[in-house]
Amino acid sequence: MATDVTITSAGEWADTVACCGLATSPVTEQDADRLAPMFKALGDPVRLRLASLIASAPEVCVCELTPAFDLSSATISHHLKTLRDAGLVESERRGTYVYYRVRPRALAALAALVSPG
Amino acid sequence: MATDVTITSAGEWADTVACCGLATSPVTEQDADRLAPMFKALGDPVRLRLASLIASAPEVCVCELTPAFDLSSATISHHLKTLRDAGLVESERRGTYVYYRVRPRALAALAALVSPG
DNA sequence: GTGTTGATTCGATAACCATCGAGACAGGAG
DNA sequence: CTCCTGTCTCGATGGTTATCGAATCAACAC
Numbered sequence: 001m002a003t004d005v006t007i008t009s010a011g012e013w014a015d016t017v018a019c020c021g022l023a024t025s026p027v028t029e030q031d032a033d034r035l036a037p038m039f040k041a042l043g044d045p046v047r048l049r050l051a052s053l054i055a056s057a058p059e060v061c062v063c064e065l066t067p068a069f070d071l072s073s074a075t076i077s078h079h080l081k082t083l084r085d086a087g088l089v090e091s092e093r094r095g096t097y098v099y100y101r102v103r104p105r106a107l108a109a110l111a112a113l114v115s116p117g
Numbered sequence: 118m119a120t121d122v123t124i125t126s127a128g129e130w131a132d133t134v135a136c137c138g139l140a141t142s143p144v145t146e147q148d149a150d151r152l153a154p155m156f157k158a159l160g161d162p163v164r165l166r167l168a169s170l171i172a173s174a175p176e177v178c179v180c181e182l183t184p185a186f187d188l189s190s191a192t193i194s195h196h197l198k199t200l201r202d203a204g205l206v207e208s209e210r211r212g213t214y215v216y217y218r219v220r221p222r223a224l225a226a227l228a229a230l231v232s233p234g
Numbered sequence: 235g236t237g238t239t240g241a242t243t244c245g246a247t248a249a250c251c252a253t254c255g256a257g258a259c260a261g262g263a264g
Numbered sequence: 265c266t267c268c269t270g271t272c273t274c275g276a277t278g279g280t281t282a283t284c285g286a287a288t289c290a291a292c293a294c
């Protein structure tokens with residue numbers, strides 16, 4: 001599939017999310033359907049660490065991520081795809097290597113939801 | 118970190134979480150194992166809406182939550198237990214009814230992780 | 235005690251998911 | 265071109281989960 005420098009899937013909408021506060025007003029059914037997959041993507045210890053590693057630098061090569069886990073590269077690739085499909089990260093191939101970086105607005109949408117008042 | 122003694126469920130530990138920023142420093146394997154279940158609990162549209170409904174008031178009776186969904190009360194009860202086991206909410210029975218409220222520090226731990234800088 | 239209503243647990247089922255090995259694809263080196 | 269290395273996809277498999285009806289438990293009214 002065409003790799004995404006120009007994004008795909010979920011995540012775009014995040015820019016337009018109403019914002020603010022699980023508490024302030026109950027999230028709508030539609031918003032829940034769109035936000036839940038992002039939480040779900042972070043709901044696995046491996047993916048949470050992957051996201052964290054990616055977020056701790058402007059971008060990170062897959063070749064640095066794979067050896068950080070005791071898992072096959074197929075599994076890591078699968079988890080990275082899950083994070084990408086959720087709109088949390090994006091990837092770009094440059095030559096032999098593939099680099100991942102976070103989509104800050106997606107994370108911001110989550111933060112807004114779960115932040116107090 | 119003084120790991121959790123005799124806890125009702127997860128979530129207590131959240132009070133002692135180091136804090137701050139998926140990005141600032143990569144989350145440890147142990148932290149990931151404890152934080153991921155909280156994200157996972159919010160990773161279902163029904164549970165996200167339940168958490169939102171509970172968070173939008175000081176406390177909410179199950180008898181108000183159940184009719185808000187087109188699901189059996191068994192299913193709602195199951196989802197509430199998932200949220201409770203994740204440490205995101207707590208419940209109290211008063212007479213005939215059971216009331217749920219959020220555990221703000223648990224939410225704060227999530228917010229800290231996913232918030233910028 | 236019996237009965238009623240709210241909430242949870244039990245057992246089953248269908249759908250989903252994490253993981254792997256094997257294979258395919260992409261890009262560079264010789 | 266042929267190899268080699270990095271990444272992804274495919275197919276299979278064992279484990280988990282969302283959902284339900286039925287049964288159970290808890291508190292109250294009678």
